[in-house]
Amino acid sequence: MSSVSKSLLQGAQEALDYAEGNTKGSKTRHVHVPKQIDVKSIRETLHMSRSEFSSHFGFNPRTIEKWEQGVRQPDGSARAYLTVISKNPKAVERALKQ
Amino acid sequence: MSSVSKSLLQGAQEALDYAEGNTKGSKTRHVHVPKQIDVKSIRETLHMSRSEFSSHFGFNPRTIEKWEQGVRQPDGSARAYLTVISKNPKAVERALKQ
């Protein structure tokens, strides 16, 4: 399967999951954390090398390397964190520096 | 060793690491991510149950449970994320909701 098809399927599945979550009447608003995440594009959008990205956000550079090469997949907490970074990197940097 | 002693030693070690990092003339400013982190106190400061905390920040509730009970230690990325949450939870929530 192409990576585009995979992406589309993933999106569809997530939409289903989300709808299901709603119809089941959960009380807390669940935050959306994608099951797959493109670490390299997040990093490149910020114009940072791997070591810059790592030291700015508190990652181990080896871990970033593995994620970007597809050798490992970021676990749930890491995906949540990466999502936050991708949406508001400056807020994250500010929080970590203070 | 008492947990207090452990804390003191840890702090000292981190100070050393930090100083070393500086004297070695690294160009990028390294962000400080503690090697141990009190997940429960972060959560309780926010007045959230484990499931609330999980759904607000994209964690798996089982993972939070393990961390708080000391059964598991959050890995590096999780500690960085938890640090950000503890310093600016609202910014994180905003980022995840948008």
Added chain:
DNA sequence: TTGCCTTATACCCCAATGGGGTATATAATA
């Protein structure tokens, strides 16, 4: 009272991950 739901502790289990070591290659910079 009884029953239900939420929260929390406490086990077992295991594939997958995080993170370290090391080697190689290339582009940039001094």
Added chain:
DNA sequence: TATTATATACCCCATTGGGGTATAAGGCAA
């Protein structure tokens, strides 16, 4: 030229993430 930064690519393994299940206690509604 030599050196440094960046990146790919292996090996390795203790630790983690996350799921299953059982128990117990507090709050709340019927």
